[in-house]
Amino acid sequence: MVPEIRDLADEYVSYIRLEKNYSSYTVAEYEKDLQGFFAFLEHEHINDLDEVDYAVARLYVTRLYDRMFARTTISRKISSIRSFYKFANARYGIQDQAFRLLYHPKKEERLPAFFYEQELEKLFEVTIGEDHRSLRDRALLELLYATGIRVGELVSIEVKDVDHYLGIVKVMGKGRRERFVPYGSFADEALERYLEASRPRLMKEKKHSMLFVNLRGDPLTARGVRYILNDLMERAALHTKITPHMIRHTFATHLLGAGADLRTVQELLGHRHLSSTQVYTHITNEHLRQTYLQTHPRA
Incomplete structure (x- = not known):
């Protein structure tokens, strides 16, 4: 039986923290990305992860651009959600093609800042x-x-x-x-x-x-x-x-x-x-x- 979206998210967060040994900072960022994605689904009246197809995924990314997020941030959010769907697919057979088909936005050519x-x-x-x-x-x-x-x-x-x-x-x-x-x-x-x-x-x-x-x-x-x-x-x-x-x-x-x-x-x-x-x-x-x-x- 597939758990509720929020319960599945909690299960995923425990997985990356305990089994994947992600740092506390990375876990917090992934969790924040998922919360933002769930808020988008709620706004679009989507209650089932299987309802998310490629068109919905593209709409989500478009909304991120509308909110003036940096390309690197959008790329990380796509990775977070893609990883979540991969986990959900492996555990409960939820379709994960929508975010697998998305291309990551090209990163800005920004050199790291340093001190002289x-x-x-x-x-x-x-x-x-x-x-x-x-x-x-x-x-x-x-x-x-x-x-x-x-x-x-x-x-x-x-x-x-x-x-x-x-x-x-x-x-x-x-x-x-x-x-x-x-x-x-x-x-x-x-x-x-x-x-x-x-x-x-x-x-x-x-x-x-x-x-x-x-x-x-x-x-x-x-x-x-x-x-x-x-x-x-x-x-x-x-x-x-x-x-x-x-x-x-x-x-x-x-x-x-x-x-x-x-x-x-x-x-x-x-x-x-x-x-x-x-x-x-x-x-x-x-x-x-x-x-x-x-x-x-x-x-």
Whole structure:
């Protein structure tokens, strides 16, 4: 017996969380995409998933364009719903052709944003200080830039995952793939000062093993990291929007710009496919082109 749409959605969400080991962020995004799709079905007076044919699927995508969603967002929503229908087909025989036949919209050619070294230096300058907050923010920023890890990987690091002797940190990447990432002397010094002088006092009576903590001593969340970085941007008077991923883009761009090979950067970033890393070569190539145009006498 096929369950109600909402019950089937709950079953699917449990499946991707527990069996597929999707991150909490990815699960939340998929769940949000499904809720939006169900709201569309309700508006169109469609009560059965089998009633959704190709024409209905196309209408849904058209409505997304009407609401001015970015192509990348629409593409993700199609993937979310396609995955849901594939699950429903495998479990209950519900037809999944409607979204299987849809083409993903072509992505905009948008290069990842990154910091130039002078901009990054301004961020580091505002973390200088001996107070607990400054020591923590310095260690956090140094580790992000030294390793290029994702924010979800950063907030999952435990104290025992940091090897100060070898200068490496163990992180858990996408798909529960574990990897070891090296970091340099700047990050090592910042981490040691944070662990010795700041973290124990921020922790107070709290008992947990997570590396980074908030000002109450609780484990730092991804949202907390974004708040810290935005605060640093305001204090550094850098008039641009910052995300933790922007530090990751900066890490990769600076390595490739200094001559690192693509395969090494792929391993450091934890990318499964080389194509995910190749986007950074476009950034470095564009930077070389702009430098050439500005400096060559006959450019």
